[in-house]
Amino acid sequence: MAKLQALFGGTFDPIHYGHLKPVEILANQIGLSRVIIMPNNVPPHRPQPEATSEQRKLMVELAIADKPLFVLDERELRRDTPSFTADTLQEWRAEQGPDQPLAFIIGQDSLLTFPSWHRYETILDNAHLLVTRRPGYPLTMQHEEHQYWLDKHLTSNIEELHNQPAGKIYLAETPWFDVSATLIRERLENNEPCDEMMPEAVLNYIMQQGLYHHGA
Numbered sequence: 001m002a003k004l005q006a007l008f009g010g011t012f013d014p015i016h017y018g019h020l021k022p023v024e025i026l027a028n029q030i031g032l033s034r035v036i037i038m039p040n041n042v043p044p045h046r047p048q049p050e051a052t053s054e055q056r057k058l059m060v061e062l063a064i065a066d067k068p069l070f071v072l073d074e075r076e077l078r079r080d081t082p083s084f085t086a087d088t089l090q091e092w093r094a095e096q097g098p099d100q101p102l103a104f105i106i107g108q109d110s111l112l113t114f115p116s117w118h119r120y121e122t123i124l125d126n127a128h129l130l131v132t133r134r135p136g137y138p139l140t141m142q143h144e145e146h147q148y149w150l151d152k153h154l155t156s157n158i159e160e161l162h163n164q165p166a167g168k169i170y171l172a173e174t175p176w177f178d179v180s181a182t183l184i185r186e187r188l189e190n191n192e193p194c195d196e197m198m199p200e201a202v203l204n205y206i207m208q209q210g211l212y213h214h215g216a
């Protein structure tokens with residue numbers, strides 16, 4: 001049987017432990033031997049990031065250098081158009097064939113906005129969604145029709161993720177990591193320590209590049 005593969009997309013401006021730790025725990029819980037981490041080039045639903053795509057890619061490389069679970073995928077970095085997940089997953093599915101189990105990992109906040117994503121309903125045609133917990137966000141959808149959509153696809157059966165190629169949503173019971181890239185950017189701007197929030201190599205790179213600090 002083909003192994004479940006999981007793609008984890010993000011802006012990663014910068015990458016932090018709130019990205020890495022829940023996904024490492026999720027991988028352990030459901031048996032993922034590899035997670036493909038994919039920085040976007042043009043985030044579809046937010047302003048352009050502060051760090052360049054090259055800098056964000058480098059920070060991801062530094063963060064995962066000693067973590068064999070993760071590999072980097074540069075496909076969205078090579079596109080100049082908005083990094084729509086539906087397009088990326090369609091391309092990935094075409095490469096992997098119809099039977100390969102594929103998944104896309106998101107945090108709880110992304111699940112809430114998911115119905116506003118470009119062609120969101122097609123995403124589950126090509127992949128499962130694996131959702132990690134994030135403090136401060138409800139686990140229910142704002143609109144009834146979206147809750148119906150969520151309930152229709154929900155599973156708590158890990159076997160289904162491995163046996164079916166796509167179509168399920170799995171709400172993982174991962175611990176909370178109360179950190180965001182926004183908080184880190186703000187703290188760096190104010191010269192506040194961020195050592196606990198991200199790998200040392202990433203923080204050293206940020207300092208060396210003078211990133212996220214506009215002070216006089």
Ligand SMILES: Nc1ncnc2c1ncn2[C@@H]1O[C@H](COP(=O)(O)OP(=O)(O)OP(=O)(O)O)[C@@H](O)[C@H]1O
Nearest residue numbers: 010011012018106107110133134177179180181182
């Ligand atoms: N602390 C966290 N816990 C769980 N998931 C997270 C956490 N931080 C980010 N994620 C998830 O990681 C993915 C990429 O997130 P992103 O790069 O936008 O980070 P962010 O910290 O939310 O950034 P920003 O503060 O700039 O919006 C998203 O699916 C997001 O939900």
Ligand SMILES: O=C(O)c1ccc[n+]([C@@H]2O[C@H](COP(=O)([O-])O)[C@@H](O)[C@H]2O)c1
Nearest residue numbers: 009010011040044045083084085117118
């Ligand atoms: O396809 C979309 O419309 C879409 C809208 C918002 C976010 N995404 C993707 O979701 C992932 C997390 O996004 P973000 O903005 O929280 O870093 C990242 O891979 C984005 O490209 C995708």
